């Protein structure tokens with residue numbers, strides 16, 4: 001009999017109880033004992049749900065108080081020495097200090113988990129001597145067994161991936177770190193065996209990214225040692241997010257099962273399976289239900305994959321599961337009471353996905369009573385959904401898009417010709433100063449929006465409030481002496497949601513939250529249909545702001561790739577096609593702004609980098625279509641209209657030539673977090689378009705001194721042409737308070753003036 005399994009369940013709770021409890025604890029409103037009690041209740045309720053759904057292998061130790069990578073570090077005693085720690089089990093207080101910083105010590109770095117929008121806490125190895133502080137998987141296993149009689153499957157972040165994700169060691173020390181940590185993993189697994197644990201899942205997502213021969217030696221070393229530690233435990237070596245590299249070697253490791261992504265890496269995985277087969281003593285755990293998206297599975301289609309697999313392995317050697325942990329999808333469609341039924345019917349969040357896993361498993365096991373009904377219900381749901389008018393504009397849109405693509409997506413004049421025209425028209429000084437778009441979203445701004453949303457305020461009242469904020473900030477910017485002004489984005493909650501609400505083809509869930517980092521959850525918009533431009537989205541506020549000043553006001557849009565990467569997208573069209581649809585709609589907004597007299601338009605693309613595919617051969621095609629989407633949005637403007645873009649959140653060092661190809665007149669990049677490195681990159685590659693490297697970090701309330709910014713500007717000017725250099729903060733200022741914002745901008749202007757004098 002095939003088994004059904006799950007790789008991990010969302011920890012946030014159906015109503016984000018998890019987040020609320022943790023934040024109350026941080027605020028000092030919940031005692032630690034109470035926090036433990038509440039989180040335990042949440043954890044057990046998730047186990048009960050999975051049991052009720054009929055999952056055979058229920059994951060334990062997938063739950064976390066913050067992040068599973070941090071949990072692994074804490075279990076192994078890897079605590080950065082700047083925190084006071086004397087060994088032993090990491091206390092709750094210390095655990096959160098590592099994640100969020102203490103009064104006097106900065107938090108550990110946080111970064112994206114592979115190609116997802118989940119962020120993990122980066123382990124810092126340095127000179128630490130690791131030690132096993134407590135056997136967390138064992139504790140989780142015991143709890144499930146004692147409380148609910150569940151024979152859980154402990155989930156453990158695999159040693160190879162853990163080391164790969166960590167920092168604080170040189171590349172040549174990787175093998176030494178594997179050796180240092182191996183005895184601890186050995187002990188964990190031995191203790192699990194002694195307890196009678198049957199299955200253990202080692203997550204090794206690093207095995208889908210390219211890894212070397214030397215890496216493979218380490219992987220082999222790890223899994224051979226672990227097999228020796230616990231010969232009776234059935235180890236599942238679990239990969240996800242893409243097809244696995246070196247299948248032919250991994251399948252021969254002394255493991256019980258290899259876990260493969262049957263959605264995102266299906267093609268690559270099935271080719272390797274067919275080419276190399278499956279040894280008779282091995283199981284394949286196949287992820288057939290998409291753990292990265294919210295759409296209902298088309299069961300027959302998934303089942304054809306099982307039929308292909310059955311040519312290689314008998315059903316009793318198959319484990320059916322989601323493609324990855326369900327951490328990346330919301331909890332349950334059940335709470336969506338505002339969506340049209342026809343959309344709700346094609347959605348599947350974590351709970352619904354578990355049902356799909358069980359349906360596929362039952363069918364494979366010949367228990368097909370409810371199969372036919374489920375298949376038919378799915379087909380009907382998709383038929384009704386596909387008939388929606390909003391899903392049937394694609395051909396017409398594509399004709400317009402193709403025409404533009406064929407025209408070559410180039411501006412009328414080259415940068416060298418058009419930039420002087422812009423500078424002249426806009427009367428820009430050397431080293432023009434500007435900001436990234438948003439100004440503080442104060443309590444008052446949020447309260448005003450919520451009054452309007454609740455109907456306590458009319459649209460006129462709300463608009464009048466926004467206009468007053470714009471007035472105030474236009475005046476501030478003039479007083480400060482900024483050269484290019486912005487309206488401040490007071491009308492926007494979020495840079496993607498704002499546009500999604502105004503474009504056709506989007507819908508919004510009521511409760512579709514997913515964890516982004518720590519207690520922070522996001523509710524991505526859903527692109528369910530063809531993206532259509534309905535009416536101007538930003539013209540009113542921008543034109544109003546421009547009417548209040550003689551200096552140029554920059555219009556602000558979110559770019560196509562960022563909107564796409566921060567949404568759940570339909571799966572019947574390629575991401576490239578969706579990006580072009582978004583670009584085509586945004587192009588119309590760019591042109592509406594231009595027609596209304598706006599001469600600078602910024603199209604923000606902070607999320608380009610994070611959508612970069614994990615497989616190297618897919619990266620260039622992705623970057624190419626991202627560039628095309630940006631150019632499609634912006635290339636139709638007059639020579640005198642200046643196009644800006646903005647990027648942040650990551651390391652752009654390997655993307656400079658792609659950024660150049662976007663052909664934006666000016667780009668502003670977040671720089672302060674890795675200032676030296678980014679500038680060094682510009683030493684090696686020339687950048688000959690307008691550019692502003694952020695001169696101060698906006699993530700902290702600290703007001704940087706004039707001299708500090710002056711030296712950053714001078715440093716940048718050693719590698720960048722002064723005639724092309726702009727001065728701006730790192731990113732938008734919406735999370736800051738007013739006084740610190742004004743003080744920091746004042747210093748930025750002073751620093752600029754000082755540098756201009758010396759030029």
Ligand code: GLN
Pocket residue numbers: 436437438489495556604606646647648731732733734
């Ligand atoms: N224009 C946006 C702002 O200023 C950009 C935000 C971002 O880059 N994440 O808030």
Ligand code: ZN
Pocket residue numbers: 436606646647648649670730731732
């Ligand atoms: Zn930014």
